[in-house]
Structures are given as structure tokens and as C-alpha cells.
Amino acid sequence: PWGYEKHNGPDRWYEYYLNAKGHNQSPIEINSKEVHYDHSLLPWFASYDPGAAKTILNNGRTCKVVFDDTFDRSVLRGGPLPGIYRLRQLHFHWGSSDDHGSEHVVDGVKYAGELHLLHWNPKHSNYADAVRRYDGVAVLAIFLKVGKPVKREMKRILEEVGAIKSKGKEAPFPNFDPSILFPKSQDYWTYHGSFTTPPCEEVITWIILREPIVVSPDQMAKFRSLSMNSENEPFRPLVDNWRPPQPRYYRMINFHFK
Ligand SMILES: NS(=O)(=O)c1ccc2o/c(=N\O)[nH]c2c1
Ligand SMILES: [Zn+2]
Numbered sequence: 001p002w003g004y005e006k007h008n009g010p011d012r013w014y015e016y017y018l019n020a021k022g023h024n025q026s027p028i029e030i031n032s033k034e035v036h037y038d039h040s041l042l043p044w045f046a047s048y049d050p051g052a053a054k055t056i057l058n059n060g061r062t063c064k065v066v067f068d069d070t071f072d073r074s075v076l077r078g079g080p081l082p083g084i085y086r087l088r089q090l091h092f093h094w095g096s097s098d099d100h101g102s103e104h105v106v107d108g109v110k111y112a113g114e115l116h117l118l119h120w121n122p123k124h125s126n127y128a129d130a131v132r133r134y135d136g137v138a139v140l141a142i143f144l145k146v147g148k149p150v151k152r153e154m155k156r157i158l159e160e161v162g163a164i165k166s167k168g169k170e171a172p173f174p175n176f177d178p179s180i181l182f183p184k185s186q187d188y189w190t191y192h193g194s195f196t197t198p199p200c201e202e203v204i205t206w207i208i209l210r211e212p213i214v215v216s217p218d219q220m221a222k223f224r225s226l227s228m229n230s231e232n233e234p235f236r237p238l239v240d241n242w243r244p245p246q247p248r249y250y251r252m253i254n255f256h257f258k
Contacts, residue, residue, distance in 0.1 A: 002198045003061070003228075010243045019200040025246035026193030026206060027103035030253060035189055038254035043186050044079030044207055046117075046140070046179045048087060053176035056160045060167030060228050061197070061241055064091035065157070065176065069120070069127070076119045076138060079207050079256065080190045085119035085138045088127060090178055092116070093196075094223045096239040098146040101220075103196050103242045104208055106143075111212055112220055113144035114242070117178060134192075136203040142181065143212035146220055153180040154215050158222045166231040183211035187257040196243040210257070 002008050002016065014020040052067040052074045066089045067074055074087035094113035095101025102111035117140040120130040130136035156176065163171040187210040194202040226238040 004241050013198050013200065017198040017200050019194065019202060020198065022194065022200070022202050023247075023249040024193055024202040024251065025200060026196050026204060027105070027243060027245050028191065028193065028248045028251070028253075029108075029245045030104060030106045030189055030208065032107050035253040035255045038256065041080060041190070041254060041256035042078045043256065043258075044076060044081070044140070044188065046074075046076050046087075046182070048074040048177050048179050050175045050177040052087065053173050053178075055170045056157070056164060056173040057170035058164040058167055058226050058238070060230075060238070062091040062093065062238075063157075063161060063164065063223065063226060064089050065173050065178070072122060076117070076140060076207075079188065080205055080254070081138055082135060083121065083123065086122050087117060087119050087178070090115060090117045092144070092223060093242040094144070094220060094239065095242065096224065096237070098217065098220060101240070101242055102143055103245075104141060104143075104206075105245050106210075111143040112146045113215070113223070115142040115144060115181065115213070116140070117142075131195075131201055131203055133203055135205070137195075138205045138207060141206060141208045142183065143209070144215050144220075145212035146217055147214040148216065154213070154219055158219050161222045161226060165225070166227045166229060166233075166235075168230050181213060183209060183213050185209070185211040185258070187211065187255070189253050189255045191251050191253045193251075210255075
């Protein structure tokens with residue numbers, strides 16, 4: 001199966017997943033001097049129901065929180081989106097040290113991590129169908145920067161990390177509104193790209209917030225204390241679960257800054 005190591009990592013994904021060599025792949029480098037101001041872009045709005053949060057789990061590749069997406073309960077709209085998109089899950093990418101770990105890179109800066117909130121377009125009958133449509137998926141991406149902890153809400157997620165140390169472990173994660181993690185500014189870049197993991201379908205409208213959120217060094221260390229392996233296997237630190245930037249080809253990055 002695919003992973004992030006030499007033998008099964010991003011440079012080899014195309015051997016089994018042809019999309020990986022497509023011309024609309026993610027992540028990409030964002031060069032803030034080359035982006036395009038699109039005056040037609042609107043602000044984005046998230047209205048999330050804390051009751052939709054269900055569980056937090058370690059799937060051996062990331063730590064993710066899943067939400068009830070059986071109806072329009074927690075939705076993202078506005079920005080570049082044609083309508084509402086339902087929140088399905090959030091997950092993280094992080095490095096083996098604080099100087100790298102994000103997937104998107106801004107003016108050469110790699111952040112320590114990146115939070116992805118994945119939403120899908122309910123105009124398609126279900127998620128499986130949405131991931132085969134150009135307008136099927138929207139991911140809100142937020143950079144994690146290491147500093148003095150200001151985001152108490154990250155505490156909640158990282159407190160649970162202790163309960164999901166090994167692959168396959170999951171724990172209840174009720175009453176959580178992820179919008180409490182958002183930074184102050186709504187400014188974002190947007191472009192059309194792909195899943196950053198196999199099968200790398202090119203169906204994602206990316207909305208990348210310019211302002212990072214701050215997490216503490218020991219919060220990052222908590223992510224790195226997760227294991228890629230299940231509990232009856234040797235501990236293998238789950239780190240560096242990020243795909244490097246892919247060729248941009250002829251894609252425009254638009255932005256909306258207040
Ligand atoms: N990293 S990403 O492109 O946001 C992303 C989002 C949801 C995903 O579900 C996956 N396997 O079930 N991979 C994946 C990547
Ligand atoms: Zn992701």
C-alpha cells in the first residue's frame with residue numbers, strides 16, 4: 001500500500017495511481033507575488049454544528065476527526081464555492097521536526113503542519129460520487145505554526161491523541177466545533193487541485209488561509225507520539241505524512257484579502 005517512505009512514498013504513487021502525474025495535482029508552492037486578485041471572490045462562511053462531531057481516530061497515516069455528514073448539518077459556503085459543501089472530516093499533516101510538515105508552501109516557507117477540513121458537494125448523491133466530480137470536494141487548509149500556545153482548542157484534539165496512539169484506535173469525540181480553530185483573518189488563496197494522497201483525484205477546490213494558527217512545541221510532539229503501526233506491532237512514529245509541492249502547470253491561484 002502507499003505511504004510516505006522511500007519504497008512507497010510520493011515519488012512512486014504514480015506506479016499505481018495514474019492521477020498522481022496529472023496536471024492539477026496538490027499541494028503546490030504559493031508565490032504571493034504571482035497570485036491573481038479576483039474581485040468576484042466572496043468571503044467564505046462555515047456554519048458547523050458541534051453535535052455533528054463523532055469520533056477521532058488514527059488510521060496509520062494521520063489523526064482525523066469524523067463528522068456526521070448524512071445531511072446539511074455542518075457546512076462551508078461562499079468563497080469560490082458554487083453552493084454549500086458538507087463537512088465530513090478534518091485531519092492533519094506534520095513533520096518530524098518543527099521546521100517542516102505542511103503540504104502547501106508559501107514563498108518558500110514550510111510550516112510545521114497543516115490542518116485540512118474536508119467538505120463535499122451534496123448536489124452529488126454521496127461522497128463516493130462527489131470524489132469523481134470536478135466540483136465534488138472543497139478543503140479548507142490552515143497552516144500550523146509553532147509558538148506560544150494561544151489555541152486552547154487544539155488542546156482538546158491533542159488531549160485525545162493519548163487515546164489513539166496506534167493505528168486503528170479511535171475514541172469518541174463529541175461536541176466539537178472546528179471553527180474555534182480558525183485564525184482571526186479570513187484571507188485566503190484558492191485554486192483547483194487534487195487529493196494530496198492516493199488516488200489523487202483532481203476534484204478539490206482548495207481554500208488556503210493566509211494566517212496560520214499557533215500550536216505549542218509539545219502539542220506538535222504529541223502528534224509525533226502517534227504510531228503508524230497497530231498496538232501489537234513495534235512503535236513507528238507517525239511523522240512526515242506530507243506530500244511535497246507538485247508542478248503547478250497552467251493553474252491560476254486567486255486570492256481574496258479583506
Ligand atoms: N490531504 S487531503 O487531500 O485533504 C485528503 C482528504 C481526505 C482523504 O481521504 C483519504 N483517504 O480516505 N485521503 C485523503 C486526503
Ligand atoms: Zn490532508
